[in-house]
């Protein structure tokens with residue numbers, strides 16, 4: 001492929017002027033569409049709906065026009081960024097953030113959405129496979145003004161005077177984007193998606209696609225653009241079923257949160273593991289070995305055993321007194337009732353009514369036998385009606401309910417799991433074959449807050465518990481009957497109010513409410529309409545199954561977390577991105593096969609990304625020494641000539657030395673991340689704060705990333721990037737983490753421009769090549 005940047009000549013100015021004219025026309029079209037959408041939105045908002053159906057329709061329209069407006073607004077900045085000149089067509093094809101057609105809808109649209117098949121050559125055409133493209137033009141705009149163009153000539157016969165380049169698409173535009181300072185928020189890469197990334201973005205949505213790639217290869221960017229692509233290509237299906245993106249921490253989710261809206265897409269659910277359970281924010285920290293244990297698939301059996309333990313039999317007989325008559329409920333009675341409930345094959349809470357009925361039945365029979373015993377020892381003297389009456393009496397007795405509660409309690413997942421972990425006896429009963437040391441790891445006080453590793457266990461418990469909604473269903477049935485009765489009375493009243501005497505022939509042909517509606521229909525008008533968006537409903541519903549699930553930093557997930565996510569996506573339409581060389585958690589994966597085979601067998605496929613767009617070659621040369629397996633897996637796309645350095649100081653001077661280095665880095669453009677072993681966070685933060693009062697800190701993984709300097713623990717920098725990075729005490733980072741060498745590798749590869757290492761004591765041998773400072 002050949003690339004040339006059009007220089008400042010007459011023809012360059014003329015080309016810019018021509019493109020300006022075109023871009024101006026595109027913006028005019030965008031303005032027209034926006035004004036029209038605002039008008040329709042206003043109209044929809046000002047209608048007054050009179051029944052639930054009309055409310056639903058109005059909400060759907062408001063949602064539609066709001067979404068459209070969001071998409072049109074998002075397209076404003078950088079509306080058009082590319083142009084394709086085709087060999088067999090006279091008119092160029094323009095590529096941008098959104099599709100725009102003329103009013104008459106003529107054949108060639110004014111602008112092609114970057115996700116449409118017709119736009120694909122913009123990302124993938126090469127000189128060898130030019131896909132019918134003669135020239136690709138990158139158009140750079142500021143606001144609505146065209147400020148630059150860069151052309152790539154794909155027809156090699158036209159390109160005698162330009163040099164063969166690297167295989168990158170739009171190299172100059174790409175490098176400009178990569179060299180730009182970061183802001184603390186990820187941005188979209190729609191103008192410069194590379195061919196290997198495009199292939200993954202547009203890959204078939206079916207099945208589980210794993211995207212493995214070293215640091216900075218654009219996995220997160222690709223995952224997000226794939227989400228936008230899938231929403232565009234399968235809009236209707238995904239609008240109904242929803243799309244879920246799972247990331248490693250709330251901080252990370254905030255870091256990526258602007259990307260999809262900037263691509264005009266809003267209806268996506270973003271969550272980390274601790275936020276996946278509706279109504280719960282499970283964010284408490286936890287020791288790595290505890291999280292690892294809770295992440296093992298063996299916990300499926302533990303939760304099941306814990307539940308079985310709650311379906312108790314009695315140690316000895318229980319005595320219930322009914323109207324002065326003592327009754328004995330024996331161990332055998334309890335076992336009989338339990339066996340009846342288990343035979344319903346229903347989930348625990350759903351089987352509870354059957355258990356209760358069995359207990360009541362057994363007690364009623366005993367009651368009848370006692371009361372009706374023939375003094376001469378003959379058969380019972382009570383008939384069936386009497387027994388039924390006794391049954392009601394038994395069912396109304398609070399002591400009977402207390403007995404049912406004791407033997408087959410109505411359980412929530414929180415109660416089952418919380419009470420399990422709070423009781424060494426329950427843990428021991430549910431973990432046959434475990435060592436005492438392992439059991440101790442599970443034990444914690446009942447008041448302990450929930451951790452992310454608890455979430456899959458709670459969900460597992462829910463799967464076994466089900467809900468006993470018989471009471472709600474009975475109420476709903478009664479409500480509906482009440483509404484039906486009321487509706488019928490209303491119709492009767494309406495009908496009755498027509499004066500039959502005065503009815504003329506014309507009037508008799510007028511339709512009355514009763515002719516149009518029956519009571520059922522009228523009652524239905526008062527049914528509630530759920531006006532929430534798909535994303536809102538999905539994130540509030542534990543049993544929601546998504547149309548597509550994207551998992552970022554997927555190497556961190558435990559087997560139990562995988563189990564949860566696969567349950568949320570029974571169609572197995574998933575995109576899984578990550579890097580097994582960056583796994584930090586003890587529960588995470590060291591190979592994709594280890595993580596996925598047990599759950600999916602061979603039902604997944606893998607694609608690789610190989611080019612590192614973030615980290616300059618000088619830094620990767622050092623980081624690759626730390627990577628497990630040592631060899632480089634990525635090729636850095638650029639080299640900056642700025643070499644990373646190491647500064648060794650005495651232990652007592654470490655925090656101050658970090659503060660001084662931070663102050664020096666802070667004078668440079670862009671963001672600054674200081675990665676510190678957890679145990680040094682406080683000392684380093686307070687020293688840095690003396691020099692840089694605005695410094696933010698993040699032991700918390702839910703902080704918003706600031707534009708300014710930030711001190712973070714190694715696990716909190718996963719997926720993030722900074723223009724300057726200071727890594728403090730690398731040996732401490734290695735020693736502290738469950739997979740400490742991987743944590744150090746992640747920390748070193750966060751830098752887009754500059755890296756410094758400050759240490760006391762010896763450097764890990766892999767960093768011996770760093771230039772001393």
Ligand SMILES: Nc1ncnc2c1ncn2[C@@H]1O[C@H](COP(=O)(O)OP(=O)(O)OP(=O)(O)O)[C@@H](O)[C@H]1O
Nearest residue numbers: 189192193194215216217218219220221613614719
């Ligand atoms: N085609 C591209 N054009 C412009 N920028 C890109 C491109 N691909 C990646 N980048 C940039 O490179 C940086 C790294 O991308 P990203 O965070 O997606 O990588 P990653 O593979 O998820 O990294 P890691 O695994 O290290 O967290 C980001 O700033 C991203 O915007």
